[in-house]
Amino acid sequence: MTFDEFQLHPDVFDGVQGMGYTKPSPIQEQAIPAALAGKDLIACAQTGTGKTAAYLLPVLDFIAYERPEHTTALILCPTRELAKQIDEQVEGFGYHVGASSIAIYGGGKSDIWEQQKRALTQGADIIIATPGRLIAHMQLGYVKLDQIDFLILDEADKMMDMGFAEDIIQIVNQLPTKRQTLLFSATMPNKIREFSKKILHEPEEIRLAVSKPAENINQQLYMVYDTNKLALLEHLIGQLEVQSMILFTSRKMNVGPIERALRKKGLAVRGITSDRTQEEREQVLREFKNKQFQILVATDVMSRGIDVSDLSHVVNFDLPRDAEDYVHRIGRTARAGTSGMAITFVSDHDQDAVVKIEKLIERELEKKPTPEEIGPSPEFDPKKYRGRGAAHGAKPGGRGSKPGVRNARPERAAAPVAASPAPAALGTDGAAAVAETEEQKRRKKRRRKPRPEGAAEGAVATGETVTASAETAGESATGEAAKRRRKRGGRNRRGPKPEGAPQSVAAPAASE
DNA sequence: AAAAAAT
Structure with missing residues (x-):
């Protein structure tokens, strides 16, 4: 399988190529079509499986086609460095789309806080956050998440372990129920299962052979x-x-x-x-x-x-x-x-x-x-x-x-060993339920949106491969992929993004 | 038995 079979927006495809990706990983093969079809997703996948691209590409595809003026996706993850890294991935994959992103996480000096505040006020296509800091900003009223189209939970099991369940519910309650939710977790314990019932709607389940380290x-x-x-x-x-x-x-x-x-x-x-x-x-x-x-x-x-x-x-x-x-x-x-x-x-x-x-x-x-x-x-x-x-x-x-x-025990140079008292993590349950059947109606309502001009031009570069592969796969260019797209068709479209759209505001690139 | 995450 190759990436062009997903029939992503040409600008997204360019980003994939720019990042040097050639062959979709198993999780990408399964998750990308499902996400493009507008489905909620619960996916068992470890890091290192190409998980990030699996959810970023559908989001970027949506942005490339819809050009929404509001924030499209909220991505929650457990650690600050991971938030930063995902933000950098957005820059890479989303370069040709011109997608803007902000990483929101704690720990910086006060000027970082102000920087984040400015970026959130201005808005961005994609917000990547650790829960605590995002909530802190949300409480001040300038975070606009009421129109997001995608909620993505990365490393959901880890976030549960860290006692983020309540925080996540608190955030989710501020989100529109009209949205697509993608949940990724390395393990699928009952805790996650129960939790997912609260925030996912008829999710497609993707299971890969997890828990097995690479053979090499x-x-x-x-x-x-x-x-x-x-x-x-x-x-x-x-x-x-x-x-x-x-x-x-x-x-x-x-x-x-x-x-x-x-x-x-x-x-x-x-x-x-x-x-x-x-x-x-x-x-x-x-x-x-x-x-x-x-x-x-x-x-x-x-x-x-x-x-x-x-x-x-x-x-x-x-x-x-x-x-x-x-x-x-x-x-x-x-x-x-x-x-x-x-x-x-x-x-x-x-x-x-x-x-x-x-x-x-x-x-x-x-x-x-x-x-x-x-x-x-x-x-x-x-x-x-x-x-x-x-x-x-x-x-x-x-x-x-x-x-x-x-x-x-022999008496040798002592290795460092120490114990430190740890505060107990908060138990979390009984959080509010969220999405319901409106979700379903909305998806049927979504209409197909014509390609913007830029997309048609961009398609020239990759057009050949797209068509060729579509034929190989036994579907015409207006076949399956188009049907998928029709399903998730456009709403809230307001024409192309202005030139000066913000580019990843808060996080300076790590690898310069 | 720890670590992480808002301050």
Whole structure:
């Protein structure tokens, strides 16, 4: 399959080509036609599957044809860096459409707030936001979302985990019920299912074989005591040809010490956690993407969605809390068909997590012992070490009930280990229901809209391929695709966008 | 048992 089979607006197609995309990914193959047909969508898809383009292209297609003067799409996502990255993707794919976008997220200085306020007041075709900051702006009254055509929830499960359900409902209640909603989630637990019933209308469900990391990731597990992790890490870095590495740790407090220890060894390393200033976060990520340093030490703030090209290695300094996050973390490498290596440290106390991961990815992973020159190795024996990872919360023998383990720990340079108290996340339920049957009526009402002149001209460039492929697919140029378009035909059209339409206002491009 | 997200 090729992109021209979607019969996207020529300006959108140009954007696809400009971004170097040639072949639609599985999620794109399924989601794009459904979204173009005006359907709500609930899609199971991880990052790294081309998910962003899967929802951006239909939105851009809509903008290219309809040229609405109001904001067309609201995209909600869990982390600030992801919002920024999606905004950059809009710039790329939407370049020829001239679509404007704003990224709205917290953490910046007060001038950022003012900048966001100005941009929101002026309006943009697409708003990409983390929920908290958007609500803060919405409460001040200048955010105009009452006419949006698309609501997109990216990483919906992650947002639920982060307690955003109430925030999202609060936002959704300000949106028109006449809209198309696309929900993307890496997992589909009941929580998401229930939630989706509230905000989606007769969604088409798209399921891909998720939870399986790419085959071209070389996954390695090392059995290692906490106290030996740093030594093993340095040993491995010495052996491997590390071009670019992300090292994940589950605790913010580990980041600094690991960073310093590696720097002491002469490595080019920087750290990132939510505790750092937003300026620093963005600078670090930009420099890492630009290969200005070799190793990024990060918490799970980096585990989802962040796209770094040519990342050769991912190290899990400790196991993530949720098995899903393992897949997300290692999915940072081997992107876009390249290969990569994922090394995971397994200590004596977190072996249950390995079992969960293996169940999830339906594959057993080889466990390598700590090399002798580093120190003694824990054995892999999850029955023996069944520990606090156990789901039921009850610790069978109470604390310190792991015979032999503590004493078996060698005394080596201490690896950074720390615990910090965490506030409990808010439970969320009982939120207002939203859309209903009007949605259906509206879709039938939508009329077909003739192509704007610019589109016809633009079509010249790609016309041949479009027609050719349509024929191959056994449909004429006015066939299926046109029917789809008729269904989602135009409303609220007010002629072409003025020349000075705002171009991505708030976010300076990361890769210049 | 953590992290993230509005201030």
